[in-house]
Amino acid sequence: MIALSVRTERFTLASPLRASWGELREREVLIVRLDFPDGLWGEGEAAPLEPYDGVSLGSVRAALDAYASVLGGLEPTADVLAACREVADLPQALAGVDLALWDHASRRTGTPLARLIDPRAVGAVPVNATVGVADPAAAAAAAATAAREGFRCVKVKVGLSGDAARLAAVRAAVGPEVGIRVDANGAWRTTAEALERLRELEPVGLELCEEPVHGIEGLRAVQAGTKVPIAMDETHAPGAGGVRAVCLKITRGGITGVLADARAARAAGADVYLASTFDGPRGIAAAVHTAAALRVTRSCGLATGALAARAGVIEVPQAVGLA
Structure with a gap:
């Protein structure tokens, strides 16, 4: 089984950004952690920006919660992304899971991610x-x-x-x-x-x-x-x-x-x-x-x-x- 957990991180931009869609001073992202039966883990990031892409942090968090329920009963050999997509096909949420999978693969193989x-x-x-x-x-x-x-x-x-x-x-x-x-x-x-x-x-x-x-x-x-x-x-x-x-x-x-x-x-x-x-x-x-x-x-x-x-x-x- 794969355990998925989520936490929030906030950070302030070094200087405000002004764009046609508004001004950005602070960012809030969701850190997605996957713990695997091999004892290793991987962490990714889900970073919607509602004024820009129209996707709220709440909707991404809800999708990730749904993914957690699915992954809890999934074998590690299964297609994790496909299983998550069937529940909620939300790219910003899937990105967090995908990055965690790549992070885990890099750690497991000892290979820098770009070369992987x-x-x-x-x-x-x-x-x-x-x-x-x-x-x-x-x-x-x-x-x-x-x-x-x-x-x-x-x-x-x-x-x-x-x-x-x-x-x-x-x-x-x-x-x-x-x-x-x-x-x-x-x-x-x-x-x-x-x-x-x-x-x-x-x-x-x-x-x-x-x-x-x-x-x-x-x-x-x-x-x-x-x-x-x-x-x-x-x-x-x-x-x-x-x-x-x-x-x-x-x-x-x-x-x-x-x-x-x-x-x-x-x-x-x-x-x-x-x-x-x-x-x-x-x-x-x-x-x-x-x-x-x-x-x-x-x-x-x-x-x-x-x-x-x-x-x-x-x-x-x-x-x-x-x-």
Whole structure:
């Protein structure tokens, strides 16, 4: 039998994040622990963010409680994820179980997680810095600091007032060699609005724009109307095609979910990269290991404090497990 238990962890962001969906100052995540008959254990993390993904912490906790009832009567050789999915097919809850399973497998085999996923995993993952402040001067200062620290890409939240002025200030602060990525979180309501806003922002030089609008057809239409590479994020349809990149999240089904999404996106001709929803340490570690195993070359949005970034990269942990 497998015992599942859950506890809560809270942490405060180093600085508040301002996005089109609201402001984030504090995170609360659920730590999922699986205890196995072999005496070993694994811990994962379930990290919904309701303002962003519409999934409440309460609904995830309820799903995990249901999983605990099922796993208590399950043999260790059974397909744990499939058994949980039959009870509640909630990706944010399944992610916590999935990470715990990978954590256990890494500990049991004594293999660092990235190499367990793929022996060809790289040793470091490129990452971007995120600028989530609305004031142009503050945004420029944050971007300049990131550039001095060695980041070769900064991501700026847009869909707020004064986007063009803020982006111009950021470009002036970082110079021509640092990539600027923008993230609208679907704030632009129509294709026409998105294309108009991108025309305003394009002169600063954009590496890509994440989720200018929500929905597959809207994203395809925006990509067809602009030279700026468009990345799909909240619109979770990695194999749909029509965009240049897909942003993958550990919260959507864990490592197993990301690997499946990456295969679908690449088959559709899109680049992939990973980002967090300001997850806790286990979620960030899982994403770094997965990005290394996928040999991602685009900068990933994982420099959120759980693992130290130096010169624009995060070194992949070589210890076993996620903690």
